[in-house]
Every structure is written in C-alpha cells, then in structure tokens.
Amino acid sequence: SQTIHQWPATLVQPVGSPLSLECTVEGTSNPNLYWYRQAAGRGLQLLFYSVGIGQISSEVPQNLSASRPQDRQFILSSKKLLLSDSGFYLCAWSVSRVGGPGNTIYFGEGSWLTVV
C-alpha cells in the first residue's frame, strides 16, 4: 500500500530564518505531488504541484519554493520566513491526473509551522 510521510511534524522558526519541509511517498512510482497550506480556521490553499522530477508548478506568488529532486520526494523551502508563513502545511500525492477512475488526492499528516 502507498504511504506518505512528511517532517518535521512541528517547528517554531524565527522571522528571517530558512525553512525546509520534506515529504516522501512510498509504494508508488511517478506520483503527482502537492504542497497545500492551511491557515488557522481556513481552508486549504494549493501552493505547488509537481507531475515529475524537476517539474514544479506554482499556484500563488509567495515567499516559498518547492523542489522535486527525486521521483517520490517533494521539498518545500523558504530562504527567509515571514510571520505570515505560519500555518499547517500538507503534502499530498495522487497517482496521476486527478479525477480518473479512483484517482484522488491523499494527504500526509501535516507540519505545523509557527514563525515568531
């Protein structure tokens, strides 16, 4: 079966410090990978998605970047964190183009980021 792992689960970072969140998927190959952010009491905002190694699509302009150095690895980064970057970050995966038979998006357990 497929599993998704992301870490760290929680972190507190000072303003201006760098960020690196890592996500890996097991049990599948060539997945689509996603980073979502959820601010407190709000819905999920799509940040980035990737359909293959080195292929990154950004949905919103922001202080963050994403990279996919390996097939099942997705990294969310920032060079200098802002207070507004605080939130719950979720990595997710899907087999291929969403909406195909039985093909949906599955989420990891999330990473809580507090920028102070």
Place this chain on the structure above:
Amino acid sequence: GESVGLHLPTLSVQEGDNSIINCAYSNSASDYFIWYKQESGKGPQFIIDIRSNMDKRQGQRVTVLLNKTVKHLSLQIAATQPGDSAVYFCAEITNSGYALNFGKGTSLLVTP
C-alpha cells in the same frame, strides 16, 4: 475567479441524527468533486468522490449528491456518531486538472 464555498460554517447535530453538509461551486467546467474529513491537527481524509456524470453516490453511511443545474454538492451522513465530529471540506478539480480547489470547510459537532 472560480471558487468553491460552503453554505454553513458550523453544524451541530445530535448523535443518531442525520447530517447534511452543503457546498456550492462556481466552475461549471468542474467534473470531479471530493469530500474530505479533517480531524483536529491531522491531514484531510478522503471520504467519497463523485464525477459530474453522476447525481448520487453512496458509501458507508455517507451519500454525496450533485446537482449540476444549480452547481450544488451535499454530503449526507446517516446516524451521525461522535467520531464524525470534524471539519468537512468539499473540493473540485482546478482548471489545470492536476489539483484540487478546496472550500473553507464546515465544522460538524456531534452532541450526545
């Protein structure tokens, strides 16, 4: 721009009653919809999905109804249990077809 939204931000029901959570979408080209359940501090969990060529789909204790005429989606939970307490999100495919747009969510509280 296109968006997905929910009619009610919170819903309180008694244990054993049926729950109905509603969602409106504005992208008439959307052809795939999903309901997720998110418990506090955890990632969203897939509940049920439906394609636009269907009006209704049933799962275990859950039913999703799709009304394309008025662009409305609903999730029905039968015999609601305390474990159903969570935030429920509806989502639709983005214009790119590769990801999902999520509504803001409805908080369901099940009281004994």
